[in-house]
Amino acid sequence: MSTRLEPTQIGAPTGRLSDWAIAPMHFNGFAGLPTTKGVGVESPEFSCFGHRWTLELFPGGEEGSIDGRVALWLSNETAKAIEVEFKFIIKHPNGSGPDFSRGDDGKISKFTPKGINGDAVRDVWPAIGTNNFARRSTLLGYLVDGTLIVEVHMRTNKPGQQSAPFVPENPTLQNMLKDFGNEESADVKFEVGGTVESAKGRRKRAKSPTTTFHAHHYPLRLNAPALADMCKPGDVSPTTISNVRPEIFKHLLYYCYGGKIDKDDLQSDAKDIIEAADRFGIVSLKLEAEACYVDTVELTLDNIVEIVTYADSKNLALLKEHCMDFLSSANKIEAAEKVSFDDIPSHLMKDLMVALARREGEGSGNGDTLSTMRVSQLRHLAHEKGLSVDGSREMLIDAIKENGEGGETEA
Template identity: 30%
Template structure:
């Protein structure tokens, strides 16, 4: 009599695995499976356009995850959501149809035709990345984060710079700004010079302390900026996308590169890309030089096979979008085209390891890496 070994999935079903041939390391037992069922899916499918339905959160590999369905007129956008997914490889299949992306767009009619007992079954698989597979995100270490600097944050006695923030970033009325209360922040030229050079340039005066008034920034955003400079900021920007954009813009304006990249990663994780908004995010990414967000937007266009009629979206896209499209194609084919097939996160990691600037476009990062290799050859 044969003995069969089954595992039990989250729904209490028996699951058997059959491998044909030698099992490569990448398909080993390190993959963790979670089944998510949206029962009575036909009732959910009655949702109007631009409505999202989110599953309860589930824990896997030390992080909390949700599966979100975002409905528009013809399609359903299925996405695997978490606040931080570095070092984790993840993908989904829908009712046994393997897509193996963490973001999928499917026609509403196709989903209605593949239900199982009225339920939409989404299989999620993930595992920790290994030395041969690079994390899906990369944020440089915050080199200013040491206890000595943290203790100097807002130390009025030792500060030689006082920043005065009057009103909110969105206040354009001069009289309103002048009558609004002033918030003072205390800082140190030496620290700013090394962590936020453009901010330090505003403090170059013989006066001590130097008093600098900053317009067009809110006290809340500037506090985030200063906390990060002194290594005190815990990088949890919440769900307020407008606030995250303000942080990105302030970090970009004052050259606090690590904060900008951190906020960009958070913004990208909170953004649901659709055909209606992908161009908006692409143009924003280009205006603020957010290479990872631009890569995500182009990957969305390529992975969802945008029809020729919708390719007009790219007519208003940045000129270098063709570079991103080529890179997306190379990654989808699994080829090894050197730097050109690497993700932005991978390129940033390599640039950081070589002491190069990580705040650049794909072309800038690759050019700097090639130049560095040539110098060391």
């Protein structure tokens, strides 16, 4: 039999990593910054982890950059070394495109004190970054009112601390999902399907078989108010739901219980999910499916009228904006010849003018940035104020103004 002694610590043990600290850097007028290689724009000093830092942006790249690439370098401005994990992130302004992120994930970089030469052997330097962050031409599409927003994410070790105590996360969501479809505890019931399917140029089909779903009124009341209004707890007879495929209805119920719909299902059934979510008042799911549809739909001058008319009928502001961005960037003569503007609702011409103004850089100094904000920005601002985010650009702007924001809102 042996006895194991407590471990003996020699020196201060490395602690767990801190939470990420995020420093947003706003490079205003990015399109007009000099693009000569080696010419940079340095941020003012900012503080993080007891150190002073600067971020330098090279719009035309550093001497070692590939032509057309932007360089970013983070510098330690304090006369003391520090080890941090860091990365640079530039997010797509409307959330419909990929974010740019560069950094050595999981690697702790050592920044030497300001003014101390680096050591190539040990790979330590006072300034560390990347010469080839992204193409400048691509980043021009990521500007917010002409500003390039670079987020500097940093975290460091907490020396001498023990690992964080284990605390289980709030089990409410998982417990809700475990009760999804529980027939014994369910207090409402739905019978879905059985409708006659027909479409232009297609023969009518026989009624599809119905599927019964058991659910609980409480999550429906909170997350699908229109659906909750169709039934009452304890109803003996099931509530009939027509014109919705059972697999789509199952997605909706699962979402109401806190579940996340698989990305492949969201992509393949985006329009059906939008239709059902809009019908039953599940706004957040409607917007999630809309964003997925925007990300996958291929716009052409041949289908633009059909898609923008659909977007208007379902009040899909993000999709309408996507269509107007497409029209504003299209060849004007070709668009005039191919697109039947008489078939586009006349009130959407205002959205088109906003897209054209935004593309040409107008409206950035008139004190009313709400009028040129992206739909995602307006929705985010409305959400922060507890307002509805399911509406057109005009509805969102009017609601924000009525809430006291007026015309002086900044992006």
